[in-house]
Amino acid sequence: MRKIAAILLPLVLLACIPIAAALLVMAVAGPAAGEQLRTVACGTGVPATGEWRPPFTQSYTVSRRGFGREFHPVHLRWAHHSGQDLVSQPGPGPVVAIGPGRVSYAGVSPGGYGNYVDVEHADGVTSRYAHLARIDVRAGQPVTAGARLGVEGSTGTSTGNHLHLEILVRGVATDPVPWMLAHGAPLNGHAVTASPTGPSEGSGPATGAAGDTGATATAAAMQVAVEGVMEGGIGFELPPPGNPRQASLHNPPLPIPDKVKTLYQAAAGRYAIPWTLLAGIGMEETGHGRTTATSSAGAQGLMQFMPATFAAVGVDGDGDGLADIGNDADSITSAANYLVRSGVTDGPDGVVKALYAYNHATWYVNDVLHYAQAYGGGVVLGDPTGCHAPTGNGSGGGDPALPALTSNRVRQLLQWAGSQAGDAYVMGGNGPDAWDCSSLVQAAFARIGISMPRTAGAQRAWLARGNGFRVQPGTERPGDLIFWDSYLGPSRIGHVMLVWNPATRTTIEARSRSLGVGHLSYAAGPSHHIFEIWRVGNMADQPTVTR
Known part of the structure; x- marks a missing residue:
């Protein structure tokens, strides 16, 4: 709750950011009109292997209509929106359970949900799926992660086909985006195939490991170093x-x-x-x-x-x-x-x-x-999504024509990342109080509506595919990403960090078990076999969707 509350603080409360860094953030220029471009997809559907998974098997968009105070498109007033709206692509598709449990309700809401299903999970968690065109389960029915519940629709108070996903913890609605991210199933729009039978909960990757190797086994296989930089959980x-x-x-x-x-x-x-x-x-x-x-x-x-x-x-x-x-x-x-x-x-x-x-x-x-x-x-040890950089002359540096992130988005990004200082480093950790290098970066950009892959190498490849561009050392800005090689060997990127203050060459990052999450130095970066600095474009995962 501490982390979620911090995200909602007014942006003028920048006490957690040093004044010098805050001024540098303010100085970052964005496009004149604040233009946001569509992200370039990277990777295809992967199997879900952990206990939790997204509510679609196909690709989907994450609407900007999320958890919190939103303008209601039908009632035409500001009100609390208790879930996250998702829209499957290319058209309405099946809705599946995000985890194992029991259907506690399947029917029509007297309010605005229309046709909806509630699934009770362990530890007082309930997931709710609203505005369904059709319901395919009944109350009391046990379900597994990935079991079909119904079909996406526009019943109830709705202006178009979409799924309203809610997460309730002991009856209290919580923001589905950080909750799903913390439980290894980020809402990033990627297609996720049907879950294999018999998975058990583990502390492994956000996107899971392929085959029938569980997340815990994968994480154990990745313990290739006792100390030093590690990022992981994916294999x-x-x-x-x-x-x-x-x-x-x-x-x-x-x-x-x-x-x-x-x-x-x-x-x-x-x-x-x-x-x-x-x-x-x-x-x-x-x-x-x-x-x-x-x-x-x-x-x-x-x-x-x-x-x-x-x-x-x-x-x-x-x-x-x-x-x-x-x-x-x-x-x-x-x-x-x-x-x-x-x-x-x-x-x-x-x-x-x-x-x-x-x-x-x-x-x-x-x-x-x-x-x-x-x-x-x-x-x-790699990313099962298969996210890799393009090949060919001139294709390795991304798209230099992209507008940079606006100052406001950089400020939000660093405010959230800075608020994690003092958290623990855990290889494969997905928060809310323990991270590895790439999960911290992934979660930070998720705060401003940008989804990226889970591993450092795949994040760099995602940038090279047209979601960012490489910059020369000495021209970096706050919010840029630095990549270098580490435990994965001299030929592979194994670590990623966020630039905090270029003047002092400091970062906010999750570097190792001994250092945890904090502000560290990248001054020695050029001594690595790989040392690259990248700027994320002013991307928006999805167009504005009003529901």
Whole structure:
């Protein structure tokens, strides 16, 4: 309640922001007319794996008519609006339960709700779904997360098809946007497929992990560092092999020599990918080093690199100062580097595309995935939405023509982020009192109506796809985002933070367990392998919708 109340304070109450920073925020210029542009979508539907999920399976828009004092379009007066309006796309669609529970009411309201359904959940929580065109459940019926309740409509006091979603905690309505975000199911407009059977509540990602690996298991798999910068909670299992296959049909997976397995695991740890994926390539290419002769095409070494490719992606894997195509440690570590640079962390499709880049054959991809599964499979630390930066000349810097956020929106953004100072850092945390780096940034921008992906890498890719633009160090402003590499290895963005005061090079961020959420320095940022500063455009997730 402390956080929600802070958001509602008048914007003139800026005591939580130092005067210098507040003045800098005031100085940020916005477009003359305060123009807000539509966001560019990034990613597709993902499966819901936690206890909670959005009330639609298809894409939807989040109306600006949200929780709090709103102007009623029918009664033509200001009044308290007790929920959040959502509109499915491209037209009215099925409405589903946001979590497991029991239908406590299904019928017609004597007031303005029209046809509506109440679902009682654990811990005194009730979810309400109003203005339905049709009701498909009855009172007393148990439901699971994702169970169909009815169809979106415009019954009751309504001016168009939409869903009015309410969250009541012990009978008191609360804002659905922060509540859903804190429970791992942000209302970000993304399509979310039907929930698998039998999920249990976990403390994992906002968008969930793919397959039947629960959020808790994913978070546990991501504990790759005891201290230092971590952001997380998001992962997905290696995709299963498809057809056609070739070598794997008649060559069973061979035992892996201990020395080679150690090299696979070391390289995988350095680049935060499953070691079994490297083992799959090693098995397919050379039987883990059993045959390392130069191929007829000129490929060399345990992981069979072409010399020109190795010259571009080869790295020193054993610390001797050289990147040697014939050295097993260098070959395996370079393969991990190549996969990451080819987008292996961009969802299950990214795994397939990265393997196809390694060897342009569908059967090769399926062979490697078959072997990887035989050696134990694994979880890729990445965003299952598959949000990745565009490719091609001139496409990596976003859209410099975008207007910057208005001063008012920057002020709101930083006021909310600053109010979280002192909170704990928890990998996979989604608030309200514990965050990791990307969930804090995601929640801060949600305060001003901008939805972005859950991980730092996906947030940067989202910007590059046209929702922001890169700026040069020294020209940053309050509210800009800084990205750098961290626990995910030198080739991947692993941390994100908000610029607080460029004059002092300070941020507001969730950096580590020891530091928690607070104002820190980015002065040493240029020493990282990756150091990028981005400005979010003056975006609006959705057009104005009056209901």
